[in-house]
Amino acid sequence: MKQRLISALKGIIAGDSLLTTTEQMRPYECDGLSAYRELPMAIALPKSIDQVKAILKTCCDLDIPVVARGAGTGLSAGALPLSNGLLLSLARFNQILEVDPVNRTARVQPGVRNLAISEAVACHNLYYAPDPSSQIACSIGGNVAENSGGVHCLKYGLTVHNIQQLTFLTMQGEEITVGGSGLDGPGYDLLAVMTGSEGLLGIIMDITVKLLPKPDVAEVILAGFDDVALAGSAVGLIIGAGIIPAGLEMMDNTAIRAAEAFAHAGYPTDAAAILLCELDGSREDVAAQTARVCELLNTNGATSLQRATDPAQRQRLWAGRKAAFPAVGRLAPDYYCMDGTIPRRHLPQVLSKIDELSKEYGLAVANVFHAGDGNLHPLILYDANKPGELEQTEAFGAQILETCIAVGGTITGEHGVGIEKINQMCSQFRAAELTQFHAVKHAFDPTGLLNPGKAVPTLHRCAELGGMHVHNGELPFPELDRF
Amino acid sequence: MSTDIELSEQVTLAHTQAQPLRIVGGNSKSFLGNATDGDSLDVRTHTGIISYEPSELVITAKAGTPLREIEAALHEHSQWLAFEPPHFGADATLGGTIAAGLSGPARPWSGSARDFVLGVRCINGKGEILKFGGQVMKNVAGYDVSRLMVGAMGTLGVLLDISLKVLPTVEQSLTLQFELAENDLSAWLRQWSSTALPLTAACHHQDTLRLRLSGTPSSLDAAHALLGADARVSDDQFWNDLREHRLSFFESEKPLWRVSLQGGAQPLPLHGDCLYDWGGAQRWLLSDERATVVRAAVEACGGHATLFRQADLDAPVFHPLPTGLRDLQRRVKQAFDPAGILNPRRFSPDW
Ligand SMILES: Cc1cc2nc3c(=O)[nH]c(=O)nc-3n(C[C@H](O)[C@H](O)[C@H](O)COP(=O)(O)OP(=O)(O)OC[C@H]3O[C@@H](n4cnc5c(N)ncnc54)[C@H](O)[C@@H]3O)c2cc1C
Numbered sequence: 001m002k003q004r005l006i007s008a009l010k011g012i013i014a015g016d017s018l019l020t021t022t023e024q025m026r027p028y029e030c031d032g033l034s035a036y037r038e039l040p041m042a043i044a045l046p047k048s049i050d051q052v053k054a055i056l057k058t059c060c061d062l063d064i065p066v067v068a069r070g071a072g073t074g075l076s077a078g079a080l081p082l083s084n085g086l087l088l089s090l091a092r093f094n095q096i097l098e099v100d101p102v103n104r105t106a107r108v109q110p111g112v113r114n115l116a117i118s119e120a121v122a123c124h125n126l127y128y129a130p131d132p133s134s135q136i137a138c139s140i141g142g143n144v145a146e147n148s149g150g151v152h153c154l155k156y157g158l159t160v161h162n163i164q165q166l167t168f169l170t171m172q173g174e175e176i177t178v179g180g181s182g183l184d185g186p187g188y189d190l191l192a193v194m195t196g197s198e199g200l201l202g203i204i205m206d207i208t209v210k211l212l213p214k215p216d217v218a219e220v221i222l223a224g225f226d227d228v229a230l231a232g233s234a235v236g237l238i239i240g241a242g243i244i245p246a247g248l249e250m251m252d253n254t255a256i257r258a259a260e261a262f263a264h265a266g267y268p269t270d271a272a273a274i275l276l277c278e279l280d281g282s283r284e285d286v287a288a289q290t291a292r293v294c295e296l297l298n299t300n301g302a303t304s305l306q307r308a309t310d311p312a313q314r315q316r317l318w319a320g321r322k323a324a325f326p327a328v329g330r331l332a333p334d335y336y337c338m339d340g341t342i343p344r345r346h347l348p349q350v351l352s353k354i355d356e357l358s359k360e361y362g363l364a365v366a367n368v369f370h371a372g373d374g375n376l377h378p379l380i381l382y383d384a385n386k387p388g389e390l391e392q393t394e395a396f397g398a399q400i401l402e403t404c405i406a407v408g409g410t411i412t413g414e415h416g417v418g419i420e421k422i423n424q425m426c427s428q429f430r431a432a433e434l435t436q437f438h439a440v441k442h443a444f445d446p447t448g449l450l451n452p453g454k455a456v457p458t459l460h461r462c463a464e465l466g467g468m469h470v471h472n473g474e475l476p477f478p479e480l481d482r483f
Numbered sequence: 484m485s486t487d488i489e490l491s492e493q494v495t496l497a498h499t500q501a502q503p504l505r506i507v508g509g510n511s512k513s514f515l516g517n518a519t520d521g522d523s524l525d526v527r528t529h530t531g532i533i534s535y536e537p538s539e540l541v542i543t544a545k546a547g548t549p550l551r552e553i554e555a556a557l558h559e560h561s562q563w564l565a566f567e568p569p570h571f572g573a574d575a576t577l578g579g580t581i582a583a584g585l586s587g588p589a590r591p592w593s594g595s596a597r598d599f600v601l602g603v604r605c606i607n608g609k610g611e612i613l614k615f616g617g618q619v620m621k622n623v624a625g626y627d628v629s630r631l632m633v634g635a636m637g638t639l640g641v642l643l644d645i646s647l648k649v650l651p652t653v654e655q656s657l658t659l660q661f662e663l664a665e666n667d668l669s670a671w672l673r674q675w676s677s678t679a680l681p682l683t684a685a686c687h688h689q690d691t692l693r694l695r696l697s698g699t700p701s702s703l704d705a706a707h708a709l710l711g712a713d714a715r716v717s718d719d720q721f722w723n724d725l726r727e728h729r730l731s732f733f734e735s736e737k738p739l740w741r742v743s744l745q746g747g748a749q750p751l752p753l754h755g756d757c758l759y760d761w762g763g764a765q766r767w768l769l770s771d772e773r774a775t776v777v778r779a780a781v782e783a784c785g786g787h788a789t790l791f792r793q794a795d796l797d798a799p800v801f802h803p804l805p806t807g808l809r810d811l812q813r814r815v816k817q818a819f820d821p822a823g824i825l826n827p828r829r830f831s832p833d834w
Binding site: 100101102103104124125126146147149153154157158160161170174175176177178180181182183184185186187188189190192193195196197201212213214215216236237239240242243244281282283284285288341342343344345370373374375408409410411412413414415416417421425428429430432433436437439440441442443444455456 | 536537538539540541561584590591594595597598607611612613614615617618619620621622623624625626627628630631633634635639650651652669672673676677678679680681698699701702704705706743744745746747761764765784785786787801802804805807808809811812814815816817818819831
């Protein structure tokens with residue numbers, strides 16, 4: 001089959017657009033979650049949409065699954081190749097096709113880097129708001145496929161709130177455009193369904209993103225606390241006071257010390273937690289809100305306070321937060337990043353549960369959160385070379401996710417399900433919902449060849465997890481809820 | 484028996500008998516969409532706020548809850564539905580608001596109905612009760628079915644409970660008025676497009692441009708000084724009337740079109756009276772032109788047109804789709820409602 005695929009592809013793409021040897025393919029064996037690795041049958045790096053269409057048709061005819069890949073920074077093994085499949089890299093679609101400053105939009109190809117958009121439109125005093133920490137590397141196509149967020153999503157929304165139109169290809173190579181040139185499109189909101197679809201519903205080829213004018217001023221406040229719970233409740237107080245900061249981030253002591261050693265951002269290394277609060281808007285609004293936030297922080301247990309107004313100072317304070325993952329990465333040979341989201345009021349409870357589990361498993365944790373919207377990123381520190389430690393880490397992570405579900409949260413706020421959290425999907429959803437997801441998938445991709453096995457588990461898999469015996473796909477006592 | 488189980492049993496029965504259902508809320512938006520028939524499925528008994536956490540910025544309520552009840556609860560905590568949903572009648576329900584997916588004047592700056600939906604519980608066309616999304620701001624587990632339900636006019640599922648993100652109310656608003664010819668509108672937009680202004684509404688009609696600004700009093704003064712203006716009004720009456728279609732513009736016997744297209748686009752080459760809302764991205768057009776003519780002109784600008792109030796015009800209410808997209812949408816409909824019993828034809832003449 002591999003030979004048939006390769007010879008068919010040679011008729012479409014050639015030279016460095018087709019990788020087939022182990023050596024060539026090795027760099028693509030995993031995404032940002034390197035615990036999962038696999039080599040595909042071949043890797044295609046097409047340059048034109050006609051090539052992509054022809055490749056998809058070929059795979060359709062040969063019944064070969066296709067995994068799309070942007071920049072490969074995903075953290076849930078969504079772009080993990082399949083051993084019996086083709087890896088389709090969109091990296092060469094890296095052109096910004098059109099910038100429309102009047103309508104504040106840009107039309108871009110999927111392989112354009114997130115940050116490159118803001119850089120290209122800066123001359124119009126505009127920017128693209130969603131800013132994942134991986135923004136220097138990750139692609140906008142990957143952002144759409146994951147519905148990525150960033151530190152400024154509290155005020156400006158996720159990817160789904162900041163895109164207007166998409167063109168994607170079906171497995172049959174048909175081009176479909178969803179959304180509109182205005183603020184909405186005709187028919188069902190398939191733009192919303194495509195966003196966060198993890199490469200299972202179509203190959204995204206063209207994206208119109210919304211741009212925003214840069215705010216007049218921005219100010220960052222850094223507050224230290226000697227108690228994590230106090231920092232957590234300060235978040236509720238700020239939002240309860242009617243202020244929606246542009247960003248509101250929290251880090252615990254382990255994360256603070258790691259980030260400080262790495263980025264020298266001037267963080268108080270003795271604090272149990274810090275809050276980073278960015279306020280932006282008109283000069284007058286920011287002045288009023290900053291005063292109010294400082295007052296709230298001071299009267300609610302902040303032990304230190306720093307303010308940064310000029311861009312360089314602000315950048316320094318953010319540098320620590322944005323480098324938190326690599327910084328924590330220096331504390332141990334490996335780290336495992338979780339992505340649960342919870343209603344904010346349960347923060348203290350969930351944090352102490354994580355602490356408890358950390359002791360139980362004997363594995364340290366550094367906590368970094370998008371505190372404003374309750375999105376937690378506990379980073380579990382481990383050593384993959386120690387036998388059994390990866391398995392222990394995964395078991396620990398799974399328990400954190402179960403804790404998030406138990407308090408009414410979700411297993412993933414922005415990193416996606418991929419392969420990584422596929423088992424926890426069986427806890428978050430019941431059989432009827434999973435069946436509905438499969439029906440949606442079938443409506444978009446009747447062949448089932450787009451990124452199969454990711455994002456939505458089969459009922460069979462869930463049943464096996466529950467230790468049930470499944471015969472011919474039938475569940476015992478199908479009338480009972482068990483998922 | 485709880486109302487959701489009752490409703491799901493009715494849908495299950497209808498599914499097995501292939502009996503079409505007409506989902507009924509407060510009937511405030513019954514004018515919108517193609518005519519549908521079927522046994523009525525009344526969701527008004529499924530009512531009440533389930534939870535409201537002001538500090539979490541989230542409210543969850545049953546679909547039959549009157550919209551005004553929700554707005555009153557939010558108002559007590561100085562919060563609101565920032566997409567400013569039109570009511571179109573005193574009996575508007577939350578479910579109808581989300582199913583119709585309409586948003587008011589603030590939409591280009593604060594987001595649309597679908598932007599604020601965090602999760603839903605619904606009944607699909609097989610009578611199964613399903614839960615998607617949740618009460619948290621960020622959630623990417625599974626496909627985003629909650630947002631898919633917004634604007635689907637009940638054809639993909641009967642909404643039971645809806646969780647919405649809410650926001651603090653704005654501190655103060657003011658309206659600036661300018662004299663500006665229709666042909667000069669796009670030049671005006673170009674001039675200000677890259678400036679961060681505290682805009683929350685922008686409307687143009689009959690040579691008058693009105694802007695609503697919201698923020699602290701001093702930021703409003705600063706924006707007023709920057710923009711200048713021919714007049715300054717402090718009350719919100721105009722915007723409420725625009726949202727609810729109570730302006731005299733809407734008192735017409737002519738078909739009313741809702742046109743969605745790029746804000747900066749030029750005036751459409753169509754006869755009739757045009758009111759620009761959403762900074763031009765939503766236009767209300769009163770016109771006697773044939774439906775095909777209106778739609779061709781709008782499509783040429785990359786937009787789409789909804790026949791919002793028919794006045795007996797014989798044309799599909801929602802913009803016809805290109806073949807590939809139409810077939811995909813039909814398959815999506817079938818994925819949720821295989822027997823085609825939920826509000827048949829209300830959304831698309833084909834199903
Ligand atoms: C250090 C670090 C920090 C991070 N910080 C954040 C953060 O702050 N917020 C956040 O949300 N994420 C974050 N991430 C995760 C990751 O960067 C995002 O998920 C990003 O959107 C992935 O983009 P990518 O181009 O690398 O996609 P890939 O990893 O290549 O692919 C991701 C998924 O999208 C699919 N896909 C890619 N392109 C397409 C396409 N054109 N059409 C269809 N499907 C496609 C793939 O099949 C896969 O399922 C971080 C990752 C790292 C390593």
